[in-house]
Amino acid sequence: MYDYILKGTIIDGVSSKPIDDGLVAITQDKISYVGPSANFQLAEDVPVFSARTILPGFIDCHIHLTGSEDAGDPGSKASFGDSLLGAAYQAGILLDAGFTSIREMSEQGLYLARAQARGKLRAPRIISGGRCLSVTGGHGDDGPEYTKEEVNKKSSTSILCDGIDECTLAARMQFRKGAKFIKVFATGGVSSPTDNLDDIQFSFEELEAIVAEARRHHSYVTAHCTGNEGAYQALLAGVECIEHGVMLTQREIDLMAEKDVPLVTTLYVSRLCADLDGPDWFKEKAAKCYTAHVNTIAMARKAGLCIALGTDFSNSHNTPYRHQGREFEAMVASGMTNLEAIQAGTINAARVMRMDDQIGSLESGKLADIVLLDGDPLTDIKVLTDSVHVAAVFQSGRKVK
Ligand SMILES: [Zn+2]
Incomplete structure (x- = not known):
């Protein structure tokens, strides 16, 4: 069973390309599914949140x-x-x-x-x-x-x-x-x-x-x-x-x-x-x-x-x-790609935290730390620089914004 369903374009933190029309399922504190929404059998009565982009926290x-x-x-x-x-x-x-x-x-x-x-x-x-x-x-x-x-x-x-x-x-x-x-x-x-x-x-x-x-x-x-x-x-x-x-x-x-x-x-x-x-x-x-x-x-x-x-x-x-999130924009200004900057602030940072087995990417089995964003940071990195674009945040599966 799933506690929440999230729908949107997924930037998972590890893949080189986003998943369009993607779906993330959260069960208790963990991510239980990440992938195309077409492959997913949606149960009734589960809260669904839609956003332009879904990213790791x-x-x-x-x-x-x-x-x-x-x-x-x-x-x-x-x-x-x-x-x-x-x-x-x-x-x-x-x-x-x-x-x-x-x-x-x-x-x-x-x-x-x-x-x-x-x-x-x-x-x-x-x-x-x-x-x-x-x-x-x-x-x-x-x-x-x-x-x-x-x-x-x-x-x-x-x-x-x-x-x-x-x-x-x-x-x-x-x-x-x-x-x-x-x-x-x-x-x-x-x-x-x-x-x-x-x-x-x-x-x-x-x-x-x-x-x-x-x-x-x-x-x-x-x-x-x-x-x-x-x-x-x-x-x-x-x-x-x-x-x-x-x-x-x-x-x-x-x-x-x-x-x-x-x-x-x-x-x-x-x-x-x-x-x-x-x-x-x-x-x-x-x-x-x-x-x-x-x-x-x-x-x-x-x-x-x-x-x-x-x-x-x-x-x-x-x-x-x-x-x-201004650091994302500063990284891009220094020559990094938008995706490199996003990975620096997700999976690479999880490695420095020594927690990359638990956080830093959207993968089944990891803690459900997730950001729902109004906008596409792959085309406009500035959407990460102000909390007004952050529509919702999940931390260990709990909706905290
Ligand atoms: Zn310092």
Whole structure:
């Protein structure tokens, strides 16, 4: 028996062509049929939803559930409780935009992941890494006006650690709170005031220690990388995923291909930062990134890397969750096809989540995470950029929009 029937053009996340006049059947929390509607014997009294296009639920591999624009900043007046409640509300906006699963980096995400898993929160499924590990003065440091202790007490997004012992402890503290992976800042970045884009931030020995700790937890380390030398070192130290990869060269791309390391995109934010106003140091850094980032994507496509959608959105003024799908459009602007961009935000992202046996495509037996869309994203990728085009969303078979 079927609980819901969905009809429309199916983009299943894995096939090279859509199924016109397709049908998806949902039974309890799973997909029980995907294929042409002509082959399907329709029972009476089952709710039928029709849409222009049926897609797998979208997956964002790089997002921050910090609750407000300034919640991650030690200077912010928002308390942790305030920002946690803000994030709990805002997570629902992601569902409305079609995102049924996310990979997240913040303190708040650790709590929200558990609430969502218990069925107590209207939110995407959350895999959280907790706070990101940074060296003092690195990309996760809010600047010398705060002490290291102040940053570590107040930041929602970073923990400063120096030397093998502190690095090991910082990783253990994230796992203690429920982190499913560890993110490190392996290089400088655009938004940090005291570093350069191509600074190598952790030593090789520190990275090795963090990787070893993650493996003891049957987990892995992913690395924020803007400059290429830090990315190269991170790959040699055993990091298993690269975030941004803005200035990668062929050497790092080849090593990623050899080790089967995926790349998480965040292209929209790179393009956005180039146009933002800010202090001189910010504008100088941002101006160097977008063209380099597009070049990385071209090399990654050519090498056949797994490219997965990541937005780096935090529901700030410039990164509103209702427009989470802007990353699809940014990927197409960088040279990817519409279908490649859709697969980056579905099946490839499921691989980075390490859940591709359960989510990421419309296939019989997988969890029924499904988006019904008003429009055809294969001819107009912009229909994915605004939650108004997302007509309905199913998550584990439940209609949540
Ligand atoms: Zn980020």
